[in-house]
Amino acid sequence: MGLDWSPWVPFDAPREYFYIPKAPGVYRIRATGNEALLTIGETGQSLHKKISELRQSLRRADLMPWSDPHDVAPCLWAYWVEWVTQRNAEGQPEPGDDDETPGPVMLECSAAPLDAAAPGRKGMEAYLLYQYRQEAGESPLCSFGRFHPRYRKSSRRCENRRGGKLEDHQQDNPAGFPGIGPLEATGHPGDPGWMGLEWPEWQSLTADAARNVPPGAGLYLLADAATREIVYIGHAAAVAARLMEHQKKAWDDRELVFSYQITGPVAIPHTLRELETDLIGSFYEQNKKAPEYQYRSSR
DNA sequence: AATGAGCCTAGGAGTGGCCC
DNA sequence: GGGCCACTCCTAGGCTCATT
Numbered sequence: 086m087g088l089d090w091s092p093w094v095p096f097d098a099p100r101e102y103f104y105i106p107k108a109p110g111v112y113r114i115r116a117t118g119n120e121a122l123l124t125i126g127e128t129g130q131s132l133h134k135k136i137s138e139l140r141q142s143l144r145r146a147d148l149m150p151w152s153d154p155h156d157v158a159p160c161l162w163a164y165w166v167e168w169v170t171q172r173n174a175e176g177q178p179e180p181g182d183d184d185e186t187p188g189p190v191m192l193e194c195s196a197a198p199l200d201a202a203a204p205g206r207k208g209m210e211a212y213l214l215y216q217y218r219q220e221a222g223e224s225p226l227c228s229f230g231r232f233h234p235r236y237r238k239s240s241r242r243c244e245n246r247r248g249g250k251l252e253d254h255q256q257d258n259p260a261g262f263p264g265i266g267p268l269e270a271t272g273h274p275g276d277p278g279w280m281g282l283e284w285p286e287w288q289s290l291t292a293d294a295a296r297n298v299p300p301g302a303g304l305y306l307l308a309d310a311a312t313r314e315i316v317y318i319g320h321a322a323a324v325a326a327r328l329m330e331h332q333k334k335a336w337d338d339r340e341l342v343f344s345y346q347i348t349g350p351v352a353i354p355h356t357l358r359e360l361e362t363d364l365i366g367s368f369y370e371q372n373k374k375a376p377e378y379q380y381r382s383s384r
Numbered sequence: 385a386a387t388g389a390g391c392c393t394a395g396g397a398g399t400g401g402c403c404c
Numbered sequence: 405g406g407g408c409c410a411c412t413c414c415t416a417g418g419c420t421c422a423t424t
Contacts, residue, residue, distance in 0.1 A: 156414050
């Protein structure tokens with residue numbers, strides 16, 4: 086992606102951490118010997134500090150970390166522990182074995198500095214997730230609030246509920262349900278067939294128009310009424326209600342139009358986030374930036 | 385002095401429930 | 405049905421003190 090990625094640094098090799106920049110940017114984490122990513126993230130502080138803290142929170146194989154201050158840590162821990170357990174169950178190499186035997190499971194990370202303000206960084210993160218989904222056909226296992234199906238997540242520290250492996254009789258964690266495949270990367274943002282979806286005609290963002298949106302979960306686009314440039318991409322469990330909320334905001338006194346997709350009842354929460362990121366990533370790819378009001382508070 | 389570790393706070397985005 | 409508000413989820417950012 087034109088980024089200056091560091092080499093992959095194993096979590097158990099802190100001496101190699103000098104490869105991780107002490108600057109804001111984006112990072113990725115995977116398990117050794119496995120191309121599939123566990124997560125893609127960003128920080129506005131020091132990548133070095135962020136990754137050092139993540140590594141530190143995973144130092145104990147017998148204790149799932151809290152979900153604060155690093156929300157992804159419990160998920161990384163769950164996959165790491167599960168894979169180590171599986172590897173151990175497969176048996177240790179015999180003394181006479183050749184060198185085909187895989188090494189121990191360890192997490193490793195790579196990072197790239199990014200000289201960009203928060204919207205630019207978050208936009209790049211969405212773009213990386215979008216590209217990864219296009220190429221791998223699925224999302225990183227720990228992104229979008231996903232979790233290991235056979236583990237329960239730790240609460241925040243102050244709530245004091247430690248997570249861990251589920252008992253055999255307990256049902257799978259819904260956050261471990263499969264994600265949704267990537268949208269087809271076709272068309273331009275705002276086109277009626279963008280990303281393989283059928284977008285209805287733009288409508289003026291008014292209370293009456295929002296009221297007439299069919300019930301259900303889905304995705305929506307907000308665009309400048311004059312230029313038709315998309316300024317915000319969102320998802321909601323009830324699109325009509327969300328558009329009602331947006332319609333009340335000032336938007337710097339600009340006139341906006343909207344379009345939407347109703348995907349039906351939401352059974353799996355992370356799938357809408359995945360689709361929303363596909364849209365934001367595609368927008369970023371074609372405009373070299375996130376939509377104007379994405380990742381901004383002043384609405 | 386730099387780094388590590390633990391803890392706390394803030395805030396964006398979205399959800400859900402209550403009340404009129 | 406709509407306004408309002410408290411809540412969750414996710415993540416960034418910053419402070420303090422201990423250790424290197």
